[in-house]
Structure formats: structure tokens, C-alpha cells
Amino acid sequence: MSAESSHAHEHHWEWSQAPFWVVAGVFFLVPLTFAAYFQYQNPLLAAIFAGLGTPMLLAGIAMWVNEGLTVKPLIADVAGIGLPIFIISEIFIFLSFFVAYWMMRLGADVWPPEGTPEFPVTLPLIMTVVLLSSSVTIHIAEEKYAHNDHGGFVKWLIFTMLLGLMFISMTFYEYNHLFHEEFYPDTNAFGTIFFSLTGFHASHVIGGLGIFVCVLIPALRGLTNKTFITCASIYWHFVDVVWFFVVSQIYFW
Amino acid sequence: MSMQTFKEWFFTTDHKRIGIMYLIGSMTAFVVAGMMALLIRLEQSQLGPTITDNPNEYNQWLYFHGAAMVLAFLIPGLTGFFANYFLPLMIGAQDVAFPRINAFSIWLFYGAIILALLSFVIPDPPDIMWTGYPPYSITTMGNTAYYVFTLHLLGFSSVLGAVNFLVTVIYMRAPGIGWNQLNIFTWTTVAAFVLQLVFIPVLASAVTMLLFDKYLGTNFFNPEAGGDVLLYQNLFWFYSHPAVYVIFLPAVGILFEIFTTMCKNRVFNYKACVYGGIWGIVGISGFVWVHHLYVSGMPDWLRIGQMVTTLLISVPVGLMVMSMWGTLYKAAITFNTGMLYAISCLFLVLSGGLTGIPLALTAITVHLSETSFVHAHFHFIMAMFSAFAMFGGIYYWFPKMFGRYADGKWATTGFILNIVGVHVTFVPLFIIGAQGMPRRYWDYQMFPQFEPYHQVATLGAFMVAAGMSVTILNWIICAFKGKVAPENPWKSCSLEWTHAPNCPQAGNFPNPPTVTADWSPYGYADREANLKATTDPGFPGAAKPAE
Ligand code: HEM
Ligand SMILES: [Cu+2]
Numbered sequence: 105m106s107a108e109s110s111h112a113h114e115h116h117w118e119w120s121q122a123p124f125w126v127v128a129g130v131f132f133l134v135p136l137t138f139a140a141y142f143q144y145q146n147p148l149l150a151a152i153f154a155g156l157g158t159p160m161l162l163a164g165i166a167m168w169v170n171e172g173l174t175v176k177p178l179i180a181d182v183a184g185i186g187l188p189i190f191i192i193s194e195i196f197i198f199l200s201f202f203v204a205y206w207m208m209r210l211g212a213d214v215w216p217p218e219g220t221p222e223f224p225v226t227l228p229l230i231m232t233v234v235l236l237s238s239s240v241t242i243h244i245a246e247e248k249y250a251h252n253d254h255g256g257f258v259k260w261l262i263f264t265m266l267l268g269l270m271f272i273s274m275t276f277y278e279y280n281h282l283f284h285e286e287f288y289p290d291t292n293a294f295g296t297i298f299f300s301l302t303g304f305h306a307s308h309v310i311g312g313l314g315i316f317v318c319v320l321i322p323a324l325r326g327l328t329n330k331t332f333i334t335c336a337s338i339y340w341h342f343v344d345v346v347w348f349f350v351v352s353q354i355y356f357w
Numbered sequence: 358m359s360m361q362t363f364k365e366w367f368f369t370t371d372h373k374r375i376g377i378m379y380l381i382g383s384m385t386a387f388v389v390a391g392m393m394a395l396l397i398r399l400e401q402s403q404l405g406p407t408i409t410d411n412p413n414e415y416n417q418w419l420y421f422h423g424a425a426m427v428l429a430f431l432i433p434g435l436t437g438f439f440a441n442y443f444l445p446l447m448i449g450a451q452d453v454a455f456p457r458i459n460a461f462s463i464w465l466f467y468g469a470i471i472l473a474l475l476s477f478v479i480p481d482p483p484d485i486m487w488t489g490y491p492p493y494s495i496t497t498m499g500n501t502a503y504y505v506f507t508l509h510l511l512g513f514s515s516v517l518g519a520v521n522f523l524v525t526v527i528y529m530r531a532p533g534i535g536w537n538q539l540n541i542f543t544w545t546t547v548a549a550f551v552l553q554l555v556f557i558p559v560l561a562s563a564v565t566m567l568l569f570d571k572y573l574g575t576n577f578f579n580p581e582a583g584g585d586v587l588l589y590q591n592l593f594w595f596y597s598h599p600a601v602y603v604i605f606l607p608a609v610g611i612l613f614e615i616f617t618t619m620c621k622n623r624v625f626n627y628k629a630c631v632y633g634g635i636w637g638i639v640g641i642s643g644f645v646w647v648h649h650l651y652v653s654g655m656p657d658w659l660r661i662g663q664m665v666t667t668l669l670i671s672v673p674v675g676l677m678v679m680s681m682w683g684t685l686y687k688a689a690i691t692f693n694t695g696m697l698y699a700i701s702c703l704f705l706v707l708s709g710g711l712t713g714i715p716l717a718l719t720a721i722t723v724h725l726s727e728t729s730f731v732h733a734h735f736h737f738i739m740a741m742f743s744a745f746a747m748f749g750g751i752y753y754w755f756p757k758m759f760g761r762y763a764d765g766k767w768a769t770t771g772f773i774l775n776i777v778g779v780h781v782t783f784v785p786l787f788i789i790g791a792q793g794m795p796r797r798y799w800d801y802q803m804f805p806q807f808e809p810y811h812q813v814a815t816l817g818a819f820m821v822a823a824g825m826s827v828t829i830l831n832w833i834i835c836a837f838k839g840k841v842a843p844e845n846p847w848k849s850c851s852l853e854w855t856h857a858p859n860c861p862q863a864g865n866f867p868n869p870p871t872v873t874a875d876w877s878p879y880g881y882a883d884r885e886a887n888l889k890a891t892t893d894p895g896f897p898g899a900a901k902p903a904e
Contacts, residue, residue, distance in 0.1 A: 115863035115864030116863055117365040117369060117371055117374070118369070118370045118371055118456060118863065119367075119368040119370055120368055121368050122457060123370075123457055123460040123461035123464055124460070124464050126464075127461060127464035127467075131468045131471075131510075134506060134509075135502065135506035135509075135510070139500060139503060142502060143500045143501075143502050143572070144480070171457070172457075178452055178454070179454060179529060182454050182455075182528050183455070185527070185528070186520045186521070189520045189524065189554065192554055193520075193555070193557070193558045195558075196555055196562075197559075197562050199558075200558065200559045200592060203588075203592075204562075204566065204577055204585075204588055204592075208583055208584060211583075217583055288574075289569070289575045290574035290575055290576065290582075293576050293582055293583030295576075296569075296575040296576045296577055296584070299575075300569060300575065300577075
């Protein structure tokens with residue numbers, strides 16, 4: 105896709121279409137679709153925007169992953185530093201939601217507020233174990249990769265993804281269960297914070313799974329890149345660590 | 358333009374071209390938001406309905422004006438355009454660490470601009486001011502979602518910019534450049550990005566909660582169900598006070614580049630300026646947000662505590678201002694348009710800063726809060742100090758970007774109209790603000806005595822409009838037709854002038870520079886020795902500054 109510079113002293117104007125299409129996709133898929141549906145209550149328009157945005161987004165991501173794996177970067181391996189810096193930012197997002205939670209909870213007369221059903225204890229424990237194991241499996245995958253065992257890497261990556269999927273299914277199972285008990289995001293302050301914190305975390309799990317898909321598909325064709333794998337794995341560990349805070353604050357406090 | 362050239366511009370990942378795209382985008386935002394300011398001023402120029410009898414329309418102008426000026430003009434202009442174009446050149450890098458992510462940032466920024474501009478054509482546009490306070494933002498018919506997503510897009514863009522530039526400065530400095538050899542502009546940009554990285558997520562979360570509350574029925578800000586309205590204000594200002602420094606710091610950085618070059622002088626008290634001034638501000642910035650909530654109600658320990666921290670901010674600011682004056686002291690100063698803007702900033706920061714002190718004092722601010730005194734105060738710092746620093750920077754680096762000068766009688770005319778105009782606009786707002794003119798009101802029937810002041814302010818606004826029209830036209834014309842500038846026309850010591858040719862090409866440097874420990878971007882005391890402390894620039898006319 106993009107012009108690649110081969111010699112240190114001979115430069116071309118570099119370009120890439122990937123970022124444009126990703127943003128175009130996001131632009132249709134998120135602000136336009138959301139506002140069409142919720143603000144203007146026009147599901148048809150929302151569907152059209154989503155239909156336009158999705159292919160753009162997917163095409164953009166595909167181009168980007170492809171370039172990331174084939175074009176030599178200007179300076180090697182710094183993505184492994186960039187990602188942790190980005191994670192600092194993510195931490196502050198979660199922190200803001202926790203602050204909202206603490207303010208509500210510490211300011212409340214009774215907690216949990218009226219309308220909150222009994223919460224399960226075993227399910228979150230199982231979810232914790234599942235997510236924790238997935239951190240172990242992705243680590244094994246990385247080890248396999250480091251020892252040039254490509255087949256082993258793919259295998260353990262798939263294990264990780266299956267564990268992630270299991271985690272997400274359990275989240276949906278639990279949401280479903282709570283909806284049956286008439287507990288919704290708008291039920292009370294706890295509903296608000298419960299669904300936004302766990303939902304926000306779950307969206308990160310889904311994001312992590314998306315990254316794994318981007319690693320896996322080229323890997324099946326034999327295309328991999330160490331930094332890419334390291335980043336995916338750092339991100340996954342981060343999502344795992346956040347879960348400890350979520351689970352301890354929400355279920356076991 | 359051939360297809361290839363088009364692609365190389367439109368889909369570019371080069372930091373200089375992305376910088377130019379930021380310049381175009383942020384100046385567009387400035388022009389449209391400036392027109393809104395004129396509408397606001399026209400409406401206020403007479404008692405009663407003047408150009409609209411619909412207060413909602415007035416609200417939409419105010420919304421667009423404030424949001425676009427802060428979020429789409431100043432922040433992207435400073436951390437998008439200036440940082441992108443000049444920071445890699447100053448540290449001797451060929452590009453930023455993640456060029457594609459850089460392109461991603463610019464597109465997110467344009468997405469936000471398009472979304473904001475859409476508010477002129479959609480039904481029920483956002484009408485919630487740039488602050489978006491609930492409960493109004495939740496109960497209004499207006500499209501709060503667009504406000505939220507505009508902030509999301511801009512925020513994501515800035516956070517990725519932060520990642521990009523922090524990694525770039527840490528890993529891509531030319532071999533030999535130590536921390537104490539960085540340009541002040543580089544330091545201020547790094548500091549601004551640290552602030553963006555840490556504080557933007559908080560804003561993003563706050564507006565996300567707004568979105569959920571309005572459209573999904575959650576209760577974050579709904580006291581009836583255990584939520585807390587003040588939570589929004591706290592989270593919002595926890596970001597938006599530091600955001601002031603995201604604007605202020607790079608503006609100061611630009612001024613230092615202009616001052617040192619035009620004075621042929623080192624930075625006075627470099628270390629105090631960097632470690633005390635810049636990082637002092639970063640350190641305190643997260644502990645002062647409550648001064649925006651003085652009239653919202655809070656416990657006294659918090660109010661008094663944050664009054665103290667707010668006043669403490671004057672220490673690091675003072676250190677930086679002292680360094681600026683110290684750099685000018687006894688120097689042989691060259692005057693040109695860039696320098697005119699830079700010097701005016703020394704006075705603007707004084708008026709803006711000193712009027713902040715009564716606002717910080719809990720007793721006095723109860724009287725001044727929510728009056729046009731506040732407007733005048735922050736316009737002195739943001740609209741005038743920071744914007745003028747940017748304009749000065751554009752004149753200063755114009756030869757670098759376009760190989761031509763933009764100075765001349767039109768430039769000076771624009772400057773004079775601007776500096777006179779902003780004072781004619783905002784000094785009256787100080788006066789009537791102190792007498793109780795409420796801010797953000799569509800009309801002021803209860804205060805007929807303020808009408809003449811509003812008329813003067815409106816006159817001033819039109820002077821600025823004239824001044825900016827001259828200025829912007831002059832830039833556009835000079836970019837293509839201006840007098841051709843030699844390499845390093847101001848005889849600077851900084852790498853972007855000594856080692857990169859005018860209109861740098863892809864890859865920036867014919868010979869990527871390396872420097873020794875004796876080199877400094879401000880090594881004017883012994884220019885020859887300073888140049889010898891670097892490697893050959895590799896293009897004619899660079900090593901010896903053109904006479
Ligand atoms: C260049 C000439 C400018 C003029 C004539 C102007 C004029 C005004 C006026 C008349 C108001 C509303 C006052 C009221 O409510 O009574 C206002 C508000 C505001 N202006 Fe400007 N402005 C200018 C530039 C800027 C710039 C460069 C910024 C960037 C920081 C800026 C930021 C704001 C903000 C944040 C508000 C508050 C909006 C709100 O309260 O919702 N202005 N301006
Ligand atoms: Cu503040």
C-alpha cells in the first residue's frame with residue numbers, strides 16, 4: 105500500500121490509506137449511528153450509517169494490520185513502549201468510573217439501594233479464574249513464539265481466545281439473569297454503576313479479542329510480528345488486572 | 358495535481374504535511390468560531406432582541422464559539438500543528454515514532470470538526486455550551502450526543518498524539534541530545550501531552566456518563582436515584598483546568614523560541630524554567646479544579662485548600678515569565694512581526710494572570726463568578742495570549758514552512774488592528790463584569806446602563822475581525838508569493854533552522870544531525886563553536902547563517 109523507503113538517504117513522501125478508512129468507519133458507526141438511533145429515533149437511518157461504517161472500518165483495519173506486518177517501521181520496537189503509555193490513559197478512564205462509584209456509594213444512606221437483587225458469588229469467581237487462565241495461556245503463546253514454535257503459538261492463542269469468549273458469554277449470561285430480576289442500568293445508582301463498569305470492562309475484553317483476531321488471521325498465513333504479539337498480550341494482561349478491581353469493588357465489597 | 362501527489366497529501370503520514378493539515382483545520386475552526394463571536398457581539402450590542410429573538414439560537418452560537426475555539430482551534434493548533442511540524446525537526450528526528458497513528462489523529466480531528474459543523478444543519482443542534490453541565494444537557498431537546506462524540510473524537514486524537522510524541526521525544530532525539538539540551542518548545546509540548554494523556558480520559562468518562570444518562574437512562578447525575586450532579590462539574594474541570602495549560606504551555610514554548618532567536622540569547626534560568634516552571638505547573642495542575650466550582654457549593658476545607666493551590670500556580674508561571682524577561686534583558690533585539698506578537702504576549706499574560714487572582718480568592722469570586730469578568734479574564738489568556746503566541750509562531754516559522762517571509766506592512770497592520778481590537782473588546786467586559794453583567798445571557802434588560810460598554814466591545818470585535826482577515830489573507834498570499842527567504846533567515850541556533858532546509862522534504866534532513874554535549878539550541882554566546890558541536894548539515898547555506 106504505502107511507499108516504502110529502502111535507502112536511508114532516499115526518501116519518498118510516505119502515505120497510507122488505512123487510518124483514513126478506520127476513522128471514516130468509526131465516524132459512521134459511532135456518532136452518526138448512535139445519534140440517528142437515540143437522538144432522532146430513526147432506526148432506518150441508523151442501520152444505513154452502521155451499514156456504511158462497518159465495511160469501511162473493517163477494510164481500514166485490514167489494511168493497517170497488513171501494513172504493520174509488511175512495512176518496516178522508522179524505528180523498531182517502540183510500540184512496546186507506546187502501548188503501556190496508552191494504557192496510562194485507559195487507567196484514568198476506569199478510575200473516573202470508580203470515582204463515580206465511590207462518590208455514589210459513600211454518599212448513600214443505604215447500600216445497595218432498593219431494587220437491587222441478590223448477587224451471585226460463584227459466577228464472578230469462575231469468571232476470574234477464566235480470565236486469569238487466559239493471561240497464562242497468552243503468556244505461553246508468547247513463549248512458544250519466542251522459541252519459534254509457530255504451531256504452538258497459534259494453538260495457545262486460540263485457547264486464549266476461547267477463554268475470552270467464555271468470559272464474555274458468562275457476562276451476557278449474568279446480564280440476562282439480572283434483567284429477569286428487573287435489574288437494569290436505570291434501576292438505581294448501583295444498576296448504573298454495575299452495568300457501566302462491568303460493561304466497560306467487557307467492551308475491553310471484546311476489544312482484546314478483536315486484536316487477537318488481527319494477530320491470528322495473518323498468523324494462519326504465517327505472517328507475524330513480535331512487537332504486535334507483545335502489544336496484544338500486554339493489553340490482555342491489563343484487561344485482566346482491571347478485572348480484579350472491578351470484581352473486588354463490585355461483588356465483594 | 359496528479360493522482361500520486363493527491364494521495365501523498367491526502368493520505369500522508371509525514372509529520373510536516375499532517376502539521377499543515379492541522380493548521381488548515383484549526384484555522385477553519387477559528388474562522389467559523391470567530392464568526393459566531395461576531396454574531397454574539399452583534400446580539401449584545403443593543404438591549405432587547407437585536408439579530409435574533411430566539412435565545413436558543415444565541416445559545417447555539419455560544420456553544421459553537423466556545424467549544425470550537427478551545428477544542429478545535431487552540432489545542433489542535435498548538436499540539437497538532439506546531440508540535441507536528443516543528444518538534445521532530447527540533448530534536449533532529451526524521452518523523453514521529455508512529456506516523457500512521459499520527460495520520461489517525463489528524464483524521465479523528467477532522468471527524469470532530471465535521472461533526473461540530475454538522476450542528477449547523479441538523480435539527481435540534483447541541484445547545485449546552487462547551488461545558489455541557491447537567492441537568493440541562495440531559496433534559497434538553499438538543500443533540501447532546503454530537504457534543505459528546507465531538508469530545509470523544511478530539512480526545513482520542515489527542516491521547517494518541519500524546520503517546521506518539523512522548524515516545525518520539527524519548528526515543529528519537531538525534532544522537533547526543535540530552536535532556537538539558539532540548540528546546541523549551543519541546544519541553545512544553547511534552548508537558549502538554551503528559552497532561553492530555555492523564556486528564557483527557559477523565560473528560561471522556563464524564564461526557565460518556567452524560568451520554569448514558571441522557572440516552573440510556575442511567576443515574577450518574579440524577580440525585581433522585583442516588584447520583585450526583587456535582588460529579589460532572591468535578592470531572593469536567595478536573596480535565597478542563599489542566600486543559601488551560603495544554604494551551605498555555607506550548608504557547609509559552611513558542612514565545613521562548615521567538616525570544617531566544619530574535620534576542621540572540623540563551624534562555625535565562627533554563628533549568629528553573631523547565632523543572633520549576635513547566636513541570637511545576639504539571640505537578641500542581643491536577644489540584645486546582647475546584648476553583649471553577651466555588652459557587653456550586655462544597656465543604657470549606659476543599660474550597661480553602663484549592664484556593665491555596667490555585668494561588669501557588671503563580672510560582673511556576675512566575676518562573677517562566679521571569680525567564681522570558683531575563684532572556685530579553687540587555688539583548689540586541691531584532692524586531693519583526695513574530696517578535697511584535699511575542700512581546701505583546703508579555704503584557705497579555707500579565708493582564709490575564711493578574712485578573713485571575715481575584716477570581717481565585719474565594720471571597721471575591723462569589724461576586725465575580727458567572728459575570729463577563731470571567732469571560733474577559735480567560736479571553737486575555739486564551740484568546741489573546743495563546744492565540745497571539747500562535748500567530749507570532751506562524752510568522753517566525755513561516756520561512757521554514759514556505760521558504761518565504763510573511764512579514765511586511767500588511768502583517769503589521771493586522772497586528773495593530775488585533776492588539777487594539779482585543780483590548781477594545783475585553784476591557785469593557787472587565788468593567789461591566791465587575792459591576793455584575795452576567796455571562797452567557799442572551800439579553801440584559803435589567804442592566805440598561807451596560808449598553809454602551811457592549812457597543813464598544815462589539816466595535817472591538819469587528820476590529821479584530823478586520824485584523825484577522827488581513828492577517829490570514831496575508832499568510833495565504835505570502836505562502837505562494839511572499840518574498841523568498843534565505844536559509845536560516847533569523848540566524849537561529851536551533852536544529853530546525855541549522856540542519857533542515859527551508860520547506861523540508863520527506864525525511865527532513867539531508868544528513869540527519871548528531872550533536873555533542875557542548876551543543877545547545879540556544880548557543881548564541883559562541884555560534885561558531887556551537888555549530889562545530891554538530892555534524893555537517895549537508896545542504897548549502899545552512900552552516901553559515903545567511904547574512
Ligand atoms: C477573536 C475575537 C473573539 C471575540 C470577539 C470573542 C467574543 C466572545 C464573546 C462575546 C463571548 C460571549 C460573552 C457573553 O456570553 O457575554 C465569548 C465567549 C467565549 N469565548 Fe470568545 N471571543 C473571541 C475569541 C476567542 C478565542 C480565541 C477563544 C479561545 C479560547 C475564545 C473562547 C471563548 C469561550 C470558552 C467562551 C465562553 C463560551 C461559553 O461561556 O459558553 N474566544 N467570546
Ligand atoms: Cu481553572
